[in-house]
Amino acid sequence: MKPVSPFREITPKGNHVAVRFEAADLMLPRGENLAGALLVAGVMPFRHTPVSGAPRGPFCMMGACFDCLVEIDGVTRQACMLQVTDGMEITMPAARGTDDA
Ligand code: FES
Numbered sequence: 001m002k003p004v005s006p007f008r009e010i011t012p013k014g015n016h017v018a019v020r021f022e023a024a025d026l027m028l029p030r031g032e033n034l035a036g037a038l039l040v041a042g043v044m045p046f047r048h049t050p051v052s053g054a055p056r057g058p059f060c061m062m063g064a065c066f067d068c069l070v071e072i073d074g075v076t077r078q079a080c081m082l083q084v085t086d087g088m089e090i091t092m093p094a095a096r097g098t099d100d101a
Pocket residue numbers: 035057058059060061062063064065066067068069078079080081
């Protein structure tokens with residue numbers, strides 16, 4: 001994670017809730033797009049590819065590229081298709097398989 005993000009929050013006075021990404025405790029705006037909120041918080045990368053270990057993060061923000069994959073409650077999901085909710089426990093997806101997507 002980068003300590004300073006080039007992204008800015010649109011509604012900085014929103015209702016923020018506690019979430020965790022890997023070992024980092026974050027306060028993110030409830031109901032906002034999860035991928036966008038993580039970028040604003042300086043989270044990058046979201047995952048590493050299984051074969052080469054290349055870093056990946058949100059690219060399309062519309063559910064097409066799958067570069068924003070994160071794991072929430074043991075399920076791998078697209079962060080750009082989710083809203084921030086209270087208490088999310090987010091981790092990088094575990095490396096599985098041989099596909100380097
Ligand atoms: S950023 Fe492309 S699927 Fe989420």
